[in-house]
Amino acid sequence: MRRRLPLALCFIAGIFTAVQYFIPHAAVQDFQEQLLGWLMTLLAFAFLLGTVSLIRLHWHKIRNRADDRGYSFVALAGLTTMIGLGLFHPAHHSPDSPFNVMFQNVQVPIEATMFSLLAFYVASAAFRAFRARTLEATLLLVAACVVMLGRVPLGELIHEQIPIATRWILEVPNLASKRGVMIGVGLGMMATSLKIILGIERAWMGGTD
Amino acid sequence: MSGVSGFEKFLKIDRRWIFLAVGVAVVIPFFFPLGLLVDVTPPVQSLYDAVDVLPPSSQPLLLAIDYAPATLPELEPMALAILRHAFSRDVNVAVMTLHPAGYGLAERAGLQVAEEYDRVYGEDYVYLGFQPGTSAVILSLGVNIRNVFPEDAYGTPLSEFPIMDGIRNYDDIPLLITLAGWSAAEAWVYFAHEPFGQEVGAGVTAVMATDYYPYLNTGQLVGLLGGMRGAAEYEGLVGHPDKGVRGMDSQSIIHMLIIALIVVGNIAYFATRKSKKLAG
Numbered sequence: 001m002r003r004r005l006p007l008a009l010c011f012i013a014g015i016f017t018a019v020q021y022f023i024p025h026a027a028v029q030d031f032q033e034q035l036l037g038w039l040m041t042l043l044a045f046a047f048l049l050g051t052v053s054l055i056r057l058h059w060h061k062i063r064n065r066a067d068d069r070g071y072s073f074v075a076l077a078g079l080t081t082m083i084g085l086g087l088f089h090p091a092h093h094s095p096d097s098p099f100n101v102m103f104q105n106v107q108v109p110i111e112a113t114m115f116s117l118l119a120f121y122v123a124s125a126a127f128r129a130f131r132a133r134t135l136e137a138t139l140l141l142v143a144a145c146v147v148m149l150g151r152v153p154l155g156e157l158i159h160e161q162i163p164i165a166t167r168w169i170l171e172v173p174n175l176a177s178k179r180g181v182m183i184g185v186g187l188g189m190m191a192t193s194l195k196i197i198l199g200i201e202r203a204w205m206g207g208t209d
Numbered sequence: 210m211s212g213v214s215g216f217e218k219f220l221k222i223d224r225r226w227i228f229l230a231v232g233v234a235v236v237i238p239f240f241f242p243l244g245l246l247v248d249v250t251p252p253v254q255s256l257y258d259a260v261d262v263l264p265p266s267s268q269p270l271l272l273a274i275d276y277a278p279a280t281l282p283e284l285e286p287m288a289l290a291i292l293r294h295a296f297s298r299d300v301n302v303a304v305m306t307l308h309p310a311g312y313g314l315a316e317r318a319g320l321q322v323a324e325e326y327d328r329v330y331g332e333d334y335v336y337l338g339f340q341p342g343t344s345a346v347i348l349s350l351g352v353n354i355r356n357v358f359p360e361d362a363y364g365t366p367l368s369e370f371p372i373m374d375g376i377r378n379y380d381d382i383p384l385l386i387t388l389a390g391w392s393a394a395e396a397w398v399y400f401a402h403e404p405f406g407q408e409v410g411a412g413v414t415a416v417m418a419t420d421y422y423p424y425l426n427t428g429q430l431v432g433l434l435g436g437m438r439g440a441a442e443y444e445g446l447v448g449h450p451d452k453g454v455r456g457m458d459s460q461s462i463i464h465m466l467i468i469a470l471i472v473v474g475n476i477a478y479f480a481t482r483k484s485k486k487l488a489g
Contacts, residue, residue: 021404029352036349037356043342047309093363095316103313111278111310119463123231124224127470131478141475145468151415151438152461153245163248175422182423 007199014197054079143169216477216484227470234466238458246445247457252425253442256410256432259384260291265299269335269372273387273397274315275307280390280414281314286440286453287388287412288315292322294447296333301372303382305337305358307346307393312339316362331370338362343393347400351379351407379407384431388412394421398429412439 013035020032058072066072085099094100132138149155150166195201249257263270272291276284295302306315319336328334337358340346349357354376360366367373375381385407387397394411401407408431413421415436424430434443437460440453 033349033352033356036345036352039345040340040342040349040357043345047341095320100313100316104317107310108278108281108314112281115279116282119235120228120231123463123467123470124227126467127227127474128220128224130471130474132475141471145471148464148468151436152464153247153457154461154465156248157245163250167250170419170422171426174419175426178420179423 003205006205007202010204011197011199014193018197051079051083143173216480219477220474220481230466231463234462235459238462239455242455243458243461245458245461247438247441247454249442249446252433252435253439253446254432256386256412256434257294257443257446259408259410259431260294260300260386261298263295263298263300263383266301268376268381268383269301269303270295271382271385272302272304273307273385273389273393274304274311274318275387275389275391275393276314277308277310277390278314282452282456283414283437283440284388284390284412285314285318286437286451286456287434287443288318289322289451290440290443290447290449290453291386291388291412292318293325293449294443296322296326296328297447299333302334303337303372303376304334306339307343307396308389308391309339309341312362315339331365332372335367335370335372336362337367343396344400347396348404351401351405353378379405382407384408384410386410386412388434390414390417394430395424398424402429 017032017035020028023029055076058076061072062069062076082099082102085097085102089098130141130144132141146162147166147169149158150163150169155162155166192201196204260270272288272295274288292302294300302319304315304319306312316336319334322328323330323334330336337354338361340357346357354373355367358367361370379385379401385397385401387394387409389411390413394409394413394417397407397409397411402409409429410432411421411424411430412434413436415438418433418435418439421430421433421435425433434440437453437456441450441457442453444450444453
């Protein structure tokens with residue numbers, strides 16, 4: 001029963017969700033609406049699970065006196081401070097609330113800075129690793145340089161054909177290859193979905209079979 | 210021979226010199242702007258035209274601020290430019306987000322531009338807030354917006370806002386624009402455009418833009434803004450140059466620097482390889 005019930009529920013929900021798309025009857029659509037409501041509620045619990053998991057991970061590090069436990073202190077302090085400000089401050093909805101002030105002035109600059117560091121690593125990696133060793137690598141290298149030039153105004157100043165070549169690369173070879181990959185991924189998703197709905201793929205239930 | 214050993218040395222250059230060069234290349238244009246003009250590409254023009262034909266003071270444009278702080282430098286200029294375009298034409302706007310970290314970012318973009326154009330909250334624009342469950346949220350919006358957002362982000366029922374009068378689902382939303390640093394734009398195409406026929410436009414980061422050309426080609430996306438360049442083009446069309454246009458100067462120099470590093474790196478690599486072959 002412990003295995004059959006989840007499998008049966010998965011089968012019914014999977015088949016219904018696929019079939020309802022083709023049945024415009026009010027009763028069917030109402031039930032689909034209910035299912036979507038349940039799904040949103042279930043997904044909201046993912047945040048709770050994530051938070052509990054994060055607390056457990058860092059608490060474990062602190063208790064075991066791990067070398068990098070200082071970071072865990074900072075992570076837990078940040079988490080509890082923001083949760084406290086979000087839940088208990090009376091003006092938590094206001095744009096001027098302490099929660100929002102912390103978010104705008106701490107989290108936003110930190111995350112934007114971390115992502116911006118990519119430019120430094122990309123430049124360093126391009127210098128060290130981007131070599132025209134083979135024909136394919138040379139084609140990739142030339143295409144990359146043309147697209148980089150064509151996406152900035154300096155490219156057009158160098159030669160008016162560069163932006164046109166860039167658009168051609170994006171709209172012809174890029175589009176064709178992306179479309180091929182997407183069709184492959186789509187077919188793979190359909191096959192995997194069918195395997196899950198029909199109970200052939202059971203890894204989502206945990207265990208080994 | 211000394212030239213070749215020089216190349217070998219050059220290939221082993223401390224990467225901190227490269228980091229320094231990148232830092233200088235980014236910062237200099239902020240003090241000495243190049244003022245480079247950005248041409249408008251067809252995907253950006255299409256999105257601009259789609260906003261430009263929306264009727265004033267009527268059904269709202271739905272703007273989904275689906276980005277997090279990490280991608281804010283590229284995507285926020287797009288949000289501000291689109292909001293300026295809409296508000297300058299008296300087009301109503303409903304703002305929402307599918308990303309939990311987008312909550313404060315959507316709010317600040319809306320507040321900033323609404324203040325610039327003296328728009329009234331609830332009459333000219335409304336902030337719906339965040340709901341978890343990307344695909345379920347998008348599908349539910351197609352049934353009834355109030356199932357997902359019974360209240361605005363501040364807890365006021367939607368029925369109290371004149372802007373939401375008679376707005377039930379995608380049938381009443383003439384255009385939806387998502388600005389996303391993750392796969393939210395695909396989700397809007399899959400779950401809003403395909404089942405409900407909702408017109409969708411997108412703004413994504415530069416590295417993601419190549420993934421969205423197939424959707425443009427099929428008409429599943431009405432237009433596309435790619436990275437800071439897309440934002441700069443839209444700012445040019447709106448006639449309000451801002452962070453996008455300013456950022457293009459830095460981006461131009463950085464791209465040139467990376468190309469120069471690739472070329473010089475290859476010259477040094479092949480010169481070194483040739484000398485090693487000759488030596489042994």
